[in-house]
Amino acid sequence: MLQGWIQIALTLLIILLLTPPLGGYMARVFSGSETRLDRLFIPLEQLIYRWGGMGSLVDMTGWQYIRAVLFSNLAMALLVFMVIMFQGLLPLNPTGLGSPTWDTALHTVISFVTNTDQQHYAGETTYSYLSQGLGLGFLFFTSAATGMAVAIAFIRGLTGRPLGNFYGDWTLAITRILLPISLVGAVILVAAGVPETLAAPVVVPTLEDATVQQAIALGPVAHFEIIKMLGENGGGFFASNSAHPFENPNGLTNLLQIVAMMAIPTALIYTYGIFANNRRQAWLIYAMVFGIYLGCIGVAAIAEYQGNPAVNALLGGPHPNLEGKEVRFGWAQSVLYAVTTTGTMCGAVNAMHDSFMPLGGAVLLTNLFLQIVWGGQGTGTAYLFAYLILAVFVTGLMVGRTPEFLGRKIEQREVVLTSLLILLVHPIAILIPAAVTLAFSEQLAGTSNPGFHGLSQVIYEYASAAANNGSGFEGLADSQPAPTALWWNLSTSVSLLAGRYIPMIALVLLADGMSRKPPVPMTAGTLRTDTGLFIGVTAGVILIMGALTFFPVLALGPIAEAFQIGGGL
């Protein structure tokens, strides 16, 4: 057991050490300071700006920024929708796949353009190499860059600067951060065994019985895999995602994937510290999130390590739960990966979440509910500050002063926008469709598990969609040709869109409003937001809000299942 904890601790240490250099680098990139690679990148970016018709990159107002986000996202969604609908006529399709059904294609495109990558299909049997590489792999970069651009605009607004230009930040996120790291990371992945080829699957006779043949699926996986992780995308090339030995063959690739998915959300908090010129506050927020993250890892790890009592009885002793887990990762790396992937809204999996112990599953669900245990690419950091604003408001009420954050007054508009994006959109996009699905469970749900776990499956699917995570309790019959697939494709598409664009619009408007407010001078009576006490209150606000909203479904799903198992089935 100790060895497992050491693995976890060392991985977290690597991430901690990476935060200041990467966060500092991102701050330099987005504040237009000089960086060492300027000479290489500036000509490339000039070319992109010119050919892309992006103009002179003047600062945008809130609504201009929002319009640019929505139009660019619509354009890329349309492009990819065409690519995958016509994949049967296009090259790089060695297995001769036809078009997917329209609802699968629609759900896939919405899911990938929103940086969610919820997959209601199996990669091997649904999408050609062209669709995956030139379609979905493209959205990996652009959807992640959209989230980063919005986060940077949000940070700029909060700290009293103009929001910047969406197209400029979108391009910089790709050319300066995502693409260079992906190039290096993908080469490491190939060296460690991840395929990168256009060859068709290989069919071999099996060693045990030559009349039985094995098909080994291949493809251009490595370049896809690294940006899948780095961009918090998480859509697997193969059906079993990062549990597949070709996506994640060993301890090295697993470590690289965990570090890649943590790198940007952790570093963005530090980037904020530089923008706000208050690193102390950034580290305090970082410590708060780290604390919640550690708690999640602890609970899930103990649950998985203790294993399934019914199976332990068969084995004649306690043993970690290995259902849906790979031997090369064991309980420690599976738990660390699962908590990280649900916390950062990546959604890649190296072990099947559906088969986690109930308390492990409860932790994963909690991550999806809170959305800030690092949070999605860019948006997670922004939600974190929305929670801070809410905490400022709550403490302001307690002490009876007009609340201020970073020297700007928090007024009605700010409180309405933050409550909208934190308190309203997320639970509505999860609980209402889940209630409809469960009300007509015979016709709509398609759950594969009886009892409490069936409820967890439905809740998880909508939570994953609304949080733009993309992982799932995958036993659910949500893929064509299941009769429930159409409902799942369409209803989760609504949650995906609502969970992505409504908060984004609110974030940009919030930042725009803050940036236009005149700063108020700090006095002795000003509530300081860079103290341990205030961050503690924020943690309380986060956990209480999350608990109040979602505790009933946690109690009916995983917690009830835990009691059932504890009571001997």
Added chain:
Amino acid sequence: MNLLKETVRALRATLVLWVLVAVIYPVILLVVSQVVFPYQANGSLMTNAQGQVVGSALIGQPFTRDRYFNGRPSTTRYSSADPQTDRTGLLKTGISGASNLAPSHPALLERMQAKPSPDSQGVGMKPTADLLYSSGSSLDPHITPEAARAQIDRVARARGLQPNQIDPLIAQNTEGRFLGIFGEPGVNVLKLNLALEQLQP
């Protein structure tokens, strides 16, 4: 007019970035991989003395007979099928997947209880967890070293070998943790069984 301009800008920007990240970047990677790491880039395929491909060093194969070390339960039979009866056409694409059974699902225990005892030879073999629980990918190439050691006596008896002839093969085909720290050690079942065949065809 304003919206038209906005649309044109969005489309142009999308196309330019598409060329960069969906065409130029994958092509660079493909060329580098195929030139520098051709073995890994093409799926780590292993060939026999006659030059025929026998499998991938990273992908498990189904083994259920006593004379082989058995791997983990797989929901897709390690993406294999008899070509005569492959009704779903899995041999055309290859597949992967998991049971996705919750710990509370009755089918989980039923499956484990229905599994034939690994101790069919009566050598006093204890069950190990990894051989009862099915894997995440259904292609897991590994079993734990304990699961391999537990099978030595059975394999030796089925092949008429001494256990100490087989013992060293397990160590040779165990793949360790990265840097001795990250991940768990696993015995590569296909490689181990290939070595076994070399020892005694």
